Amino acid sequence: MSSGDFNAFEMAQAQFDKVAELLNLDNGTREVLRIPLREYHFSIPVHMDDGTTEVFRGFRVQHNDAKGPCKGGIRFHPQETVDTVRALSMWMTWKCAVVNIPLGGGKGGVICDPHNLSMNEQQQICRGYVRQMAKNVGPINDVPAPDVMTSAQHMLWMLDEYEVIHGSKNPGFITGKPVGMGGSLGRKEATGYGVIYTVREALKELKIDPKDTTASFQGFGNVAQHAIELYTQLGGKVICVSSWDQEDQTSYSFKRETGVDLPELLTITNKFGGIDKAKAKELGYEILPGDEWLVQEVDILVPAALENQIRGDNAEKISPKVKLIAEGANGPTAPEADAIIEKKGIFLVPDFLANAGGVTCSYFEQVQSNMNYFWEKDDVLNRLDLKMTSAFLAVSELAKKKNLYMRDAAYVIAIQRVAQACKDRGWV
Ligand code: GLU
Numbered sequence: 258m259s260s261g262d263f264n265a266f267e268m269a270q271a272q273f274d275k276v277a278e279l280l281n282l283d284n285g286t287r288e289v290l291r292i293p294l295r296e297y298h299f300s301i302p303v304h305m306d307d308g309t310t311e312v313f314r315g316f317r318v319q320h321n322d323a324k325g326p327c328k329g330g331i332r333f334h335p336q337e338t339v340d341t342v343r344a345l346s347m348w349m350t351w352k353c354a355v356v357n358i359p360l361g362g363g364k365g366g367v368i369c370d371p372h373n374l375s376m377n378e379q380q381q382i383c384r385g386y387v388r389q390m391a392k393n394v395g396p397i398n399d400v401p402a403p404d405v406m407t408s409a410q411h412m413l414w415m416l417d418e419y420e421v422i423h424g425s426k427n428p429g430f431i432t433g434k435p436v437g438m439g440g441s442l443g444r445k446e447a448t449g450y451g452v453i454y455t456v457r458e459a460l461k462e463l464k465i466d467p468k469d470t471t472a473s474f475q476g477f478g479n480v481a482q483h484a485i486e487l488y489t490q491l492g493g494k495v496i497c498v499s500s501w502d503q504e505d506q507t508s509y510s511f512k513r514e515t516g517v518d519l520p521e522l523l524t525i526t527n528k529f530g531g532i533d534k535a536k537a538k539e540l541g542y543e544i545l546p547g548d549e550w551l552v553q554e555v556d557i558l559v560p561a562a563l564e565n566q567i568r569g570d571n572a573e574k575i576s577p578k579v580k581l582i583a584e585g586a587n588g589p590t591a592p593e594a595d596a597i598i599e600k601k602g603i604f605l606v607p608d609f610l611a612n613a614g615g616v617t618c619s620y621f622e623q624v625q626s627n628m629n630y631f632w633e634k635d636d637v638l639n640r641l642d643l644k645m646t647s648a649f650l651a652v653s654e655l656a657k658k659k660n661l662y663m664r665d666a667a668y669v670i671a672i673q674r675v676a677q678a679c680k681d682r683g684w685v
Contacts, residue, residue: 327363330404449483451614508547561585569593
């Protein structure tokens with residue numbers, strides 16, 4: 258979300274410009290890639306439960322579709338802005354390209370706070386969103402998915418509205434659907450597990466045994482929860498997680514030196530990932546300010562919440578013990594912080610590589626939906642591991658060979674692929 262002077266789109270463009278320069282990209286290609294191809298802004302009127310009508314603002318941005326239909330989530334957030342959606346759509350283009358799946362980049366958002374909306378009101382937002390966009394999204398042009406504060410249930414309402422409008426069954430229109438209703442086994446776990454597949458590979462490269470590591474996480478939503486699950490299975494110990502507190506409108510860090518017990522912590526967590534402070538205290542957690550997760554003496558940091566969390570003003574406070582940062586969120590690190598992380602010699606797995614497991618599994622879901630034949634969970638997760646691991650290895654090899662920062666190496670691979678697709682189509 259944008260806060261203060263922060264603008265996610267300017268940040269995404271700055272990251273792109275740096276690598277476009279490095280690649281000596283021609284001006285036409287730069288112009289095509291640094292702004293979205295298309296965007297839609299619209300209103301969604303909703304009959305609220307109390308009898309009033311409220312109008313919500315929605316966006317869908319299609320950044321690039323040279324490599325295939327646009328792909329990307331729709332998020333519900335009170336601080337959503339069109340520039341945030343533009344940035345996220347651009348990052349989706351690079352994300353699909355870096356894992357080499359035949360999809361482009363898109364993103365959607367609605368300015369709303371699901372904490373304060375009934376399920377009926379949320380359903381109307383979902384249906385209203387699809388009514389506004391039904392002609393411009395679909396299995397062969399733009400495929401939505403869940404993101405911050407949207408779930409499988411929201412996807413199913415959107416699918417239902419789309420199918421009613423089109424008068425046919427189109428399960429490939431949207432991904433992240435419930436299992437049994439066109440969803441893929443493993444999709445819920447995919448983003449978090451994908452983060453940890455890259456952590457596992459990065460640790461191999463650093464010659465560190467996961468069993469000897471500790472980690473601190475920002476956020477306790479779907480991505481963080483599944484990342485913690487797999488990281489713990491590998492033998493790692495999470496000592497701190499932060500989570501948003503809706504009542505106090507701030508976040509807190511929950512620290513326990515003996516380690517987080519995931520199933521136990523989940524029993525005191527709401528569906529938005531909010532942890533109950535009083536109950537956490539009873540379970541032996543220290544309740545610290547929200548930004549404390551970043552300064553813990555751990556080996557691994559995993560920002561898995563929102564954008565602009567590691568910045569010029571706090572990156573210096575990262576402990577010298579930290580060896581690896583794996584970005585579960587989109588855009589958590591500002592460019593000024595990148596310079597500090599690079600200087601500190603911390604190994605970075607950048608966002609659009611680290612969190613590409615979600616969209617990779619969405620691609621598998623689309624394939625399964627379109628064939629109407631569904632794979633076993635192990636099959637899905639093995640394919641996911643393979644895709645994530647080979648993408649990681651390609652980026653880290655290039656980083657070593659050309660002595661590049663990992664974010665820049667990932668950008669080089671992604672931008673080259675998309676630029677080539679634009680060229681091959683005769684656009685530039
Ligand atoms: N919203 C997720 C992301 O940012 C998943 C997108 C998708 O599955 O299309 O990567």
